[in-house]
Amino acid sequence: xxxxxxxxxxxxxxxxxxxxxxxxxxxxxxxxxxxxxxxxxxxxxxxxxxxxxxxxxxxxxxxxxxxxxxxxxxxxxxxxxxxxxxxxxxxxxxxxxxxxxxxxxxxxxxxxxxxxxxxxxxxxxxxxxxxxxxxxxxxxxxxxxxxxxxxxxxxxxxxxxxxxxxxxxxxxxxxxxxxxxxxxxxxxxxxxxxxxxxxxxxxxxxxxxxxxxxxxxxxxxxxxxxxxxxxxxxxxxxxxxxxxxxxxxxxxxxxxxxxxxxxxxxxxxxxxxxxxxxxxxxxxxxxxxxxxxxxxxxxxxx
Numbered sequence: 001x002x003x004x005x006x007x008x009x010x011x012x013x014x015x016x017x018x019x020x021x022x023x024x025x026x027x028x029x030x031x032x033x034x035x036x037x038x039x040x041x042x043x044x045x046x047x048x049x050x051x052x053x054x055x056x057x058x059x060x061x062x063x064x065x066x067x068x069x070x071x072x073x074x075x076x077x078x079x080x081x082x083x084x085x086x087x088x089x090x091x092x093x094x095x096x097x098x099x100x101x102x103x104x105x106x107x108x109x110x111x112x113x114x115x116x117x118x119x120x121x122x123x124x125x126x127x128x129x130x131x132x133x134x135x136x137x138x139x140x141x142x143x144x145x146x147x148x149x150x151x152x153x154x155x156x157x158x159x160x161x162x163x164x165x166x167x168x169x170x171x172x173x174x175x176x177x178x179x180x181x182x183x184x185x186x187x188x189x190x191x192x193x194x195x196x197x198x199x200x201x202x203x204x205x206x207x208x209x210x211x212x213x214x215x216x217x218x219x220x221x222x223x224x225x226x227x228x229x230x231x232x233x234x235x236x237x238x239x240x241x242x243x244x245x246x247x248x249x250x251x252x253x254x255x256x257x258x259x260x261x262x263x264x265x266x267x268x269x270x271x272x273x274x275x276x277x278x279x280x281x282x283x284x285x286x287x288x289x290x291x292x293x294x295x296x297x298x299x300x301x302x
Contacts, residue, residue, distance in 0.1 A: 003033045003085045004061040008040040012229050013059045015073035016056045022075045030086050041229070054220060054227040054251045058087055062158055084153075103157045110154065114144035117195045118169040119158060121149055129130045135187055136170070141196040172196055202259045208261055209256065211276045215245035215298055218260060219270040222247050230282050234270045243298040275300050 009016035020037065027035045040047045040055050050059060051068070058078060060068035068085060070078055070135055111117055116136075122128035124137055124145055129226035136143055148167055159165050161175050170177040172195055174293070186192040210216055217238065221227030227249075228234050238245055250257040250269055261267050264278050272279040274297060279285065288294035 002062075003030075003082070004036065005033060005082060006036045006038055006059045006061065008038050008047060008055055008057045008059070009048075010040055010055045010229070012232055013055050013225075013227070015225060019056045019058075019073050019075065019078070022078060026079060026082050030082060033082060033086050067152055097120050104161060105163045107154065107158055108174070110146060111171050113146075114142075115173060116141055116143035117171045118143050118145040118168055119148055119154075119171070121147070123147055135183055135192075136196070139187070139192055139196070141192075142195070161259055202255060204262065206256065206260055206263045207276070209232055209248055210273050212248075213244075213246035214275055214300065215243060216273045217245055217247045217270055218250055218256075218273070219247055220249065220251050227251060228269075231270050234285055235271070237285055237294075238272075241295055241298055243295070245247060245298075274298060 005023070005026075006266070007016075007019065008154055009256060017021065023035050023037075029031070038046065040052050040057070045215065046052075054071060056073055058070040058081075058083060059066055062085065066083055068242060070081055076149070106302070118136060120127060123132070124134070128149065146154070148158070155167075158169065162169060164179065166179055168180055168183075170179070183192065186195060209218075217234065218229075218246075219226065219231040219234065221231050223235060223239075226232035243259075251258070257269075260271065264271060266281065268281055270281055272281070272285055279297060285294065288297055
């Protein structure tokens, strides 16, 4: 019945080591909480089940049920989540007002996270409870979504905040449009196309990203923080060439992550592009390095 916090980590990621120190400190403060470390790449079935796509990621369990999640090395937020869940749902005397204000600020931030935000049970690709939200996708709307099952505080708090008791909830420019029935009515009247921002066609978007810089690397993470072993290796090779390059974190955009595989006919990451043309992945880059061809390729000479 007590809180269990599971840290999905990787030995090659320095941010994971830092968060392990944070967890150790939290364990000393919260003896009733169980803290567990799992090497994400050593348990692929578990990582896949819980959609662990980067490290560090923290999952929170109570009564064998996942109640919360935190992606990334955010020590203050981890501390707050542990304190909140360890204390249960009972408010601390005298802090009710400030807790409510913090929640409202968080909800406002989520609502305004994108020009069009959809709060739903599950995801657009895997909706739960029979929610049929493909209407929004079919109309080419540029939107982001939030799975209310991933955060019980948001799930309950947004109902009160918006004075709308059910899900899904659609917001445009920070204003509530309504639920599924309202969206259906807007579709029938033709207003949905005028209210919601249109998405750029995926192929056009991918071409734009590929040509954003002369040398573009699509990877898990960034130059500063690689989020998988392959990405870390290719960053080290690229940095040693002295050639300027830009990166795109495919973990931040599922549409790009899946779309680029089909567009380039290359099924894995990282992917390296020079002047809009695919060079290849880590193995190809290693071969070019060993043959002495990498630098000319990056400079567009070969």
